[in-house]
Amino acid sequence: MSSSTSTSAIGKSEQEALDTYRQMWAAFVAASKTSNWQDPQLSHFATGVALTTLARSLFADHDAGMVTIGEPVLNPHVASVDPPSAPRKVVITDCGDSSHWLRHRADNGELSDAPGGRRLINAIVEKQPDGSWRVSDFGVHDVGTC
Structure with missing residues (x-):
């Protein structure tokens, strides 16, 4: 494989992993509007620990x-790819802002959460046997961690 082919394969893998990460959060945001833990969209973008964490x-x-009403603001970037020559795992680091994505009581709309803020998010996105990418694990840190 030439250097340019390898570089383009890495770039494609990174972009697919970033897209999957964003799509996982979009599916979670949509499901959180009704707290639908059984939303089938979640499993299109998450698997394993990540899917369990979202559903729980x-x-x-x-x-x-x-x-949960509103939407978070994401700012993800690729921290690493593994293996470097043909990525199957991409680690993503994000500084997500939850200031406009807050929990409310479903019965009366009363705000439940303290104001959100910027949080460090680390995620692992892995290539699946069928060639798709899915977030397999992630961690969201406290407000003020980024």
């Missing part, structure tokens, strides 16, 4: 009568 969060909000 939504189930807990549903059980507590909460919904």
Whole structure:
């Protein structure tokens, strides 16, 4: 494989991983409007620990009568690719802003959360056997971590 082919394959993998990361959050935002932990869109972009984390969060909000309104602002970038020559795992670092994506009571719309803010998010996006990319794990840190 030539250097330019290798570089373009890495660039394509990085872009696909970033797109998948953004799509996972978009699916989660859509599901959080009704706290639908069974939304099938979640499994199109997340798997493993990431999918479990999303579903559990939504189930807990549903059980507590909460919904999340608004949208976060994402600013992801690729931190690393592995292996470098033919990426199958991409680590993404983000500084997400949850200032305009807050939990509310579903019954009366009352704001439940303290104001959000900028949070460090680390995510692992992995190429699946079918060639698709899915977020396999992620961690969201406290407000003020980025």
